[in-house]
Amino acid sequence: MASSIKKRKVESEHPTFQQSSVNKYFVIEQNNKPLYLICKNSLFVNKEYNIKNHYSTNHSTDYDKFLREERVTEAEILKKLLVKQQ
Numbered sequence: 001m002a003s004s005i006k007k008r009k010v011e012s013e014h015p016t017f018q019q020s021s022v023n024k025y026f027v028i029e030q031n032n033k034p035l036y037l038i039c040k041n042s043l044f045v046n047k048e049y050n051i052k053n054h055y056s057t058n059h060s061t062d063y064d065k066f067l068r069e070e071r072v073t074e075a076e077i078l079k080k081l082l083v084k085q086q
Contacts, residue, residue: 016046017029017032017034017046018048021034021048021051022075023068023071023072023075024071025051025052025054025055025059026038026055026059026063026071026074026075026078027051027055028079028082029046030042032046033046034046034050034051035082036054036055036059037075037078037079037081037082038059038062038063038078039058039059040082040085041054
């Protein structure tokens with residue numbers, strides 16, 4: 001019976017990048033993958049659960065202290081640093 005069950009593929013779900021993730025989790029989309037501005041790590045799947053999980057596990061202690069305006073400013077600073085590195 002287990003052989004008749006088909007596994008879902010992520011590509012078939014067509015996850016799209018949400019612009020709200022930039023200021024919420026400090027993530028941008030690069031090459032159709034989410035890229036963290038903080039640690040420069042890229043995730044394979046563009047799903048909000050994965051993005052949120054990585055942020056809360058690795059970065060929330062340092063970046064949850066920022067308020068809305070400060071988060072926007074910090075995201076812009078991190079974007080500029082990324083552009084300089086590239």
